[in-house]
Amino acid sequence: MTDIAGKYTVEPFSASTEKREKFNRLLKKRYASEARFKMWGIAAVSVAVVFLVLLLGSIILQGSSAFVTTKVELEVSLDREIIDPQGTNDPMVIASADYNKILRNAMQSLFPEVESRRERRDMMDLISSGAAFELAAHVRDNPELIGQTIKFDVLTDDLVDMLRKGYIERNVPEEDRKLNDFQIGIFDKLVASGALYGTFNTELLTTGDSREPENAGLWGAVVGSFFTLVVTLGIAFPLGVMAAIYLEEFAPKNRITDMIEVNINNLAAVPSIVFGLLGLAVFLNFFGMPRSAPLVGGLVLALQALPIIIIASRAAIKAVPPSIREAALGMGASPLQTVLHHTLPLSMPGMLTGAILGMAHALGETAPLLMIGMVAFIVDVPGGFTSPATVLPVQIYLWADSPERAFVEKTSAAIMVLLVFLVFMNAIAIYLRKKFERKW
């Protein structure tokens, strides 16, 4: 004992001050590096979160104005001479009359001082080119209005809308501007008289796509997405659940099931565009299915969602404790009865959660759908699984490619609509998980 104590005696206090200071300096340095390291971690998380905020913020900032559109209230005199000179009251005759002329008359009565042909044309350019169709539809549905003078709100051209929202600079030289000084003068007079006003953009949510930004809507894409997801869910969910049941409950442990498992994991990581190539080569080219159809889009997305659903369903089945199975088997149920009557119902909430998350993923998928022709310009709202359609993300892609300024805010608005759907689906998934979460 004494030997050891003698060997390792602490040096006298005075002699170690230098060492102690050295140690303290080192310790300080180590603590500083500790703080620095932690700060790097906070910085990394903040960068990601700041980026997320910027992304969502810029989209909401750009997109929220698209929910307001600009209309102008016109006094239109529905002249029987122009609409239906023979007095047939035939809807076909009424619908095919020259409503542009009626609108022209209405604008000219507002500004009788405008006389030159060019200025009149410029003036008419302020009104949406779809306005005549709107008026035609209105008169066809209400033929009793013929001969009267009514107040009718028409959409303005997208440039007027942009001017009202301040996206067109007034102080740039006239030749660099999309609207000339005369048109801006008319605009100001309309604003001053109160005829021109902003209102909620119902078109955006109720109509199909259009080349004219003011008439372009999302409803066609929403319906297309719906049909596509119905096909995806209808195919991927039953197949995924069945595969999960087999792999988890019945599959013997051998090389084939091992291969299937590796395969499923790899399939989940295959680039989505490769699924598009598969759809093009197999469904379109080999089976001759129709292009641009939700049916084919749904099939491709189903193949892509299948691994996600299988993995989620297997996790849900695994979470059911073995005692339940043993009890059922003990009561004389067959293995399949055990699964169908006990394991499956108990794991269904987990499977549904996985399926909804898979569907949310499929809803945001764009690339494979480009391959199978869902990128076509489609005005009509799709009526079924085989009619040509587009989906929300592809609509976003198409609008983002359009050169008009008005499509920038439309694209952002479309993204907002898509994100609302995604948030909604994820919220359902979280609710289901919370509600049916069970601790065994």
Place this chain on the structure above:
Amino acid sequence: MPTYILIATILVLSVIGYYMGRSTAVARNGGKSKGLHSLPGYYGYYMALWCALPALALAFLWLVFQNSIIEGMVLGGVDVQNPSLFMTDVKNYVENGIASGGVTDTLVAAADRYVSLKQYSAIMLSIGAIALAVVGLAYSQTRVGPTLRSRPKVEKALMIALMAASTIAILTTVGIILSLLFESALFFEKVPLTEFLFGIQWSPQTAMRADQVGSSGTFGAVPLFAGTLLITAIAMAVAAPIGLMSAIYMSEYADRRVRSVLKPLLEVLAGIPTVVYGFFAALTVAPFVRTLGQSVGLDVASESALAAGVVMGIMIVPFVSSLSDDVMTAVPQAMRDGSYGLGATKSETIKRVILPAALPGIVGAVMLAISRAIGETMIVVMAAGLSANLTANPFEAVTTVTVQIATLLVGDQEFDSPKTLATFALGLVLFVVTLILNIIALRIVRKYREQYE
């Protein structure tokens, strides 16, 4: 009879079969269900399956093969130079009354034959399928009785269905490989493999007509591989440090409350559709990078690799962070305690103990992220360029494999031009590279997990 009505009819018949099966079994057992081999419902299922399965199988096979058989029969009767073009004309004529080659007598005759064959086929299918369903019902009803072991039979059918469902994943992979290989083989008949893999000139525009000059198209894919690598490298330069440091912060430093807020926030990044990132990259980040570059005197292309790469990097952050988080949490607490016991600070423990222990898993996570970056399409389609530049300058526009696949295939295409087929060769390269990355990464991650369990 339209297909869906036919299918509905078969399903209605099988529902009828279910009730017939139940009542027949009970009736043949003297009006009581006791003493039957299986529960009465299983006799119902037995008959329903016998009714629906053969009929639906017939309908499926018929629908798959009817088009090619009908087309063969139509084409067999005429003598034309380009059968596939002629067939398209016939279909167009039947549907819209127009044809590209003008309406000729042969065309009208073929169209009439086509329409009548289609009608004939539809009628035959309806009769055949419904007859098969009824025969199935009749046959199975003769077999229903107290001694029929219906439950094992029904369960066997279900088991086969379950097994079949689990092979769909394999079929998908086989389908991907076969379709890519098949179309790529056609491509490599026209363009030699060495030119594709080592050529440095990519201009896929081919001649529309045979007599056009100077537009035969060259398919050297090296600029695409280089562009893909450049953007992937930029993305990983962003994603790897941010993802790793976030994972370290969240698994080691943040307390439960902070973690429960931050983790879902980061996962939101993974849930945002890529088309949204693409729009953001093209509209906000690219102009920002451009003005930033110009303010320091750099010449930045409006579709720079940098903008696309940075945005892609942020998108990938959650893939890196959540997987690394998992592997770091899996490092046993004893290893941390040992390090603290020796007087190490937290950061020293992380750097000297946890990171080395979790390294294989982190490498796996990064590899998965790289494979995701290589395969990402929409961000680069919208924010990176189309020009195939062979450059390592992140301020220039480059193009990637996925961009070329997406842009060459969008729009109308014929399956015999090398331009279309090239996309399948590119797809094959993409598939093989990502597959190798995935297999290695998954193997590393799995092996590592087993180590500490």
